[in-house]
Amino acid sequence: MWLFLARRIGLAVAIVAVAVTLLYSMIHAVPGDPASVILGPRATPEMREALRERLGLDRPFVVQIGSFFGGVLRGDLGTDIVRDRPVADIVFAQLPYTVVLVLASVGWAALVGIPLGCFSAVRRNSLADRIIGVLSVSFIAVPYFAVSIYALLIFSVGLRWFPSMGVGEPGDPLSQARHLVLPAFAVGLSWVGYIARMVRASMLEVLGDNHVRTARAFGLPERRIVFRYALPIAVLPTITILGVGVGYLISAAVFAEIVFSRPGIGSLLFESVGQRNYPVVMGAVLVTSVLFVVSTTLADLANALLDPRAREKL
Amino acid sequence: MQRTIQGTIQGFQPRLGRRGFMLSALVFGAAATAFPGRVLSQDGRVLRARLYNDVNRLDPAIYENAYNVEVMNLIYPKLVGYKPNAEGWEWQLEAAEAIEQLDDTRIRFKLREGLQWSGGFGEITADDVKYSYERVIDPEIDSPVKGDFGPLSHVEVEDRYSGVIVLNEPFSPLWTIALPYGVGHIVSKAAVEARGGGRFGMELTAFGGPFKVKEWRAGEVTILERNEAWTGEEPAFDEVRLYPIGDPQAGEIAFEAGDIDYTQPSPASLQRYRDDPPAGAVVEDFPALFYVWLGINLDHPKFEDLRVRQAVQNAIDVRLILEAAYFGAAPLATGLIPPGLVGYRPQTLVPPEGDPARARALLEEAGQVGLEVRLAVRNTATFSTAAQIIQAQLNDVGFRCEIDLYDSGVFWTLGSEAEGEQWRDLELVLNRFSSSADPYYATQWFTEAQVGIWNWERFRSERFDELHQAAVRETDQDRRGEMYRQMQDLMEESGAYRFITHEVNAILYRDFIEPAVRPDGVSLFNHFKRA
Numbered sequence: 001m002w003l004f005l006a007r008r009i010g011l012a013v014a015i016v017a018v019a020v021t022l023l024y025s026m027i028h029a030v031p032g033d034p035a036s037v038i039l040g041p042r043a044t045p046e047m048r049e050a051l052r053e054r055l056g057l058d059r060p061f062v063v064q065i066g067s068f069f070g071g072v073l074r075g076d077l078g079t080d081i082v083r084d085r086p087v088a089d090i091v092f093a094q095l096p097y098t099v100v101l102v103l104a105s106v107g108w109a110a111l112v113g114i115p116l117g118c119f120s121a122v123r124r125n126s127l128a129d130r131i132i133g134v135l136s137v138s139f140i141a142v143p144y145f146a147v148s149i150y151a152l153l154i155f156s157v158g159l160r161w162f163p164s165m166g167v168g169e170p171g172d173p174l175s176q177a178r179h180l181v182l183p184a185f186a187v188g189l190s191w192v193g194y195i196a197r198m199v200r201a202s203m204l205e206v207l208g209d210n211h212v213r214t215a216r217a218f219g220l221p222e223r224r225i226v227f228r229y230a231l232p233i234a235v236l237p238t239i240t241i242l243g244v245g246v247g248y249l250i251s252a253a254v255f256a257e258i259v260f261s262r263p264g265i266g267s268l269l270f271e272s273v274g275q276r277n278y279p280v281v282m283g284a285v286l287v288t289s290v291l292f293v294v295s296t297t298l299a300d301l302a303n304a305l306l307d308p309r310a311r312e313k314l
Numbered sequence: 315m316q317r318t319i320q321g322t323i324q325g326f327q328p329r330l331g332r333r334g335f336m337l338s339a340l341v342f343g344a345a346a347t348a349f350p351g352r353v354l355s356q357d358g359r360v361l362r363a364r365l366y367n368d369v370n371r372l373d374p375a376i377y378e379n380a381y382n383v384e385v386m387n388l389i390y391p392k393l394v395g396y397k398p399n400a401e402g403w404e405w406q407l408e409a410a411e412a413i414e415q416l417d418d419t420r421i422r423f424k425l426r427e428g429l430q431w432s433g434g435f436g437e438i439t440a441d442d443v444k445y446s447y448e449r450v451i452d453p454e455i456d457s458p459v460k461g462d463f464g465p466l467s468h469v470e471v472e473d474r475y476s477g478v479i480v481l482n483e484p485f486s487p488l489w490t491i492a493l494p495y496g497v498g499h500i501v502s503k504a505a506v507e508a509r510g511g512g513r514f515g516m517e518l519t520a521f522g523g524p525f526k527v528k529e530w531r532a533g534e535v536t537i538l539e540r541n542e543a544w545t546g547e548e549p550a551f552d553e554v555r556l557y558p559i560g561d562p563q564a565g566e567i568a569f570e571a572g573d574i575d576y577t578q579p580s581p582a583s584l585q586r587y588r589d590d591p592p593a594g595a596v597v598e599d600f601p602a603l604f605y606v607w608l609g610i611n612l613d614h615p616k617f618e619d620l621r622v623r624q625a626v627q628n629a630i631d632v633r634l635i636l637e638a639a640y641f642g643a644a645p646l647a648t649g650l651i652p653p654g655l656v657g658y659r660p661q662t663l664v665p666p667e668g669d670p671a672r673a674r675a676l677l678e679e680a681g682q683v684g685l686e687v688r689l690a691v692r693n694t695a696t697f698s699t700a701a702q703i704i705q706a707q708l709n710d711v712g713f714r715c716e717i718d719l720y721d722s723g724v725f726w727t728l729g730s731e732a733e734g735e736q737w738r739d740l741e742l743v744l745n746r747f748s749s750s751a752d753p754y755y756a757t758q759w760f761t762e763a764q765v766g767i768w769n770w771e772r773f774r775s776e777r778f779d780e781l782h783q784a785a786v787r788e789t790d791q792d793r794r795g796e797m798y799r800q801m802q803d804l805m806e807e808s809g810a811y812r813f814i815t816h817e818v819n820a821i822l823y824r825d826f827i828e829p830a831v832r833p834d835g836v837s838l839f840n841h842f843k844r845a
Contacts, residue, residue, distance in 0.1 A: 261560075263533030
């Protein structure tokens with residue numbers, strides 16, 4: 001177990017380093033002077049030069065990236081030039097909003113998708129199975145952006161059931177939950193379909209296994225066979241996929257945060273890329289890369305804890 | 315450990331049956347509708363408005379952007395401010411009891427007595443005015459907006475409430491963009507020095523306006539509450555909540571959903587709101603101060619011949635661009651300076667509808683029929699639509715036009731010599747600059763000194779530069795206006811410019827609000843009232 005964790009941490013560091021270096025290279029390859037963008041049309045050439053110096057853009061690329069990683073090791077992600085504040089403060093202030101949105105999206109998608117997939121497998125080839133199949137594929141096919149817009153127009157503008165923007169009042173969990181409903185719905189909807197399809201396929205496989213056949217031969221009730229002997233096994237691949245899916249959900253959260261005018265890492269990244277605000281882009285990508293690696297590691301660990309075969313390989 | 319986990323799985327019993335699930339959903343739905351959890355303003359005591367970006371510098375010396383000024387108006391005093399809802403760009407006394415121009419370079423002011431800073435920082439005095447203004451030109455602060463104060467030399471304090479603003483030379487924009495706008499805000503000397511002086515960005519300690527910042531949740535909301543130290547007219551609202559919503563259409567949705575009470579709709583939605591406003595809502599629009607134009611790089615070999623440039627000017631029917639890209643909501647521009655400002659030019663040299671026949675003749679005469687040209691545009695819906703109209707019009711008279719779309723980061727470097735040699739490839743560019751309430755602000759980017767910086771057309775005119783310098787010092791507004799009209803004629807005669815629009819600023823608000831705006835429709839939240 002400890003060896004597994006050490007290996008994963010080593011791998012995580014490598015993944016984050018490669019992701020950040022790639023991004024750093026891409027940012028520098030794109031034309032566009034951050035000093036001009038940040039300072040705007042009023043800036044004099046001297047002011048732009050001073051800002052380039054402050055950002056370290058006048059130094060060789062290798063020195064810049066070395067300096068960035070040095071700062072990361074010291075816990076310093078640099079200073080946001082637009083706001084004159086430490087990048088770490090800004091990124092960590094936004095992070096909880098995105099994490100909550102991603103968890104809520106995954107959570108409801110799993111809560112709905114797993115039973116749907118299970119039901120579909122148990123009622124294989126029935127009308128209900130076919131309807132669920134069509135719905136699942138439809139959910140997968142509809143883009144996050146379209147779901148967000150229509151959810152807003154229907155539930156917020158039309159019915160006024162849920163707010164159209166913001167994250168709710170601090171210290172008021174009900175208000176925060178209400179503000180979370182539509183974004184989480186929009187981000188999680190396609191995952192409902194995805195999970196349902198995956199659980200169905202996995203369940204069908206498990207329901208054909210020998211241990212299920214044996215249980216049936218012993219005359220155990222079907223309900224008990226499904227929930228006690230089939231579903232816990234069928235759901236294991238879903239857990240792994242959910243871990244990886246967190247990375248994709250962070251991308252989806254970008255759309256949701258923009259459409260629902262929510263703060264978060266996604267909207268911060270979107271705004272910062274447009275501004276060529278290098279320090280914030282780098283800080284935000286570093287944190288999301290770490291988040292991605294942590295979620296996949298946790299998924300692997302959960303998988304191992306639930307599956308004795310996988311645990312033996314640790 | 316293994317046994318425990320396995321035991322847990324084997325002991326798994328689903329507790330949520332169909333009925334349970336449906337009941338839960340019902341309870342949740344009922345709870346959602348029963349407890350709205352929104353900040354409601356039905357009692358009219360809370361103003362909830364859209365701000366088009368999140369505040370980032372509530373420091374008058376480094377504010378940079380208009381959205382910061384909209385909040386600074388609420389929290390700091392100014393000697394004078396724009397008169398709300400006025401026809402023209404007039405100012406009115408605010409923190410000053412009296413202000414007078416002693417001569418071309420000296421302005422005496424007297425503060426109203428009894429104005430207080432919050433946080434126990436005492437009375438607002440002439441020392442605060444001196445400190446606030448001089449820190450804008452302080453090299454240590456290195457203000458990006460020090461140009462707004464032009465040739466400010468210093469402020470002489472005469473007594474606790476009076477002082478004289480001293481300029482190195484006459485500066486007409488002092489009354490239009492310095493004193494009533496961003497750099498004109500007064501901060502507490504004691505409060506800023508207590509935190510070590512210098513720039514203070516968002517670390518605010520003392521407020522002298524009708525409101526103070528209660529809470530700033532970055533990217534989410536800025537909440538302002540009444541400033542208990544304020545001794546002026548009682549504000550109409552107990553609280554002002556400003557939500558940073560970048561996309562105007564997201565603002566429209568938030569308005570229609572009842573989450574905000576004041577927003578700025580996009581030109582695309584303006585007609586819809588005019589025809590069918592939401593219940594209890596009012597929509598108004600105002601000519602904005604922006605200027606949008608098609609520029610031609612005079613140093614590009616393709617445009618050496620004046621006839622080719624004039625062919626471009628004559629090929630374009632500006633009215634069609636406004637119809638397609640701005641849905642007919644934006645007014646025609648006759649130059650850099652919009653109606654209502656000194657120096658507005660009533661008409662262009664080339665008529666708005668253009669003259670395609672003349673354009674064809676000019677191109678033929680120049681022997682350039684079929685000339686391939688490239689049009690650089692920012693990748694927004696409005697600009698790409700406008701670019702397609704321009705492309706069709708140019709192709710119609712004999713050009714072969716291609717469009718290059720750029721994101722804003724790249725676009726803003728295209729004509730910059732500091733970025734390398736790419737300015738040499740720039741041919742046509744659809745550009746848009748923001749402006750302020752003084753014509754000087756618009757013309758300053760087109761001098762020879764700006765070639766390769768912001769003057770991407772590389773327009774050079776000694777006469778233009780002379781007029782620009784003279785107009786800043788001219789205090790007779792009629793003579794000044796004539797100078798600016800001449801400057802715009804010079805620009806158009808060069809063949810490098812086809813002016814398109816000043817755009818439109820619209821506001822959409824609930825009828826319990828009585829908004830206060832500048833002539834260009836920009837909000838003055840400090841003067842908002844309840845209807």
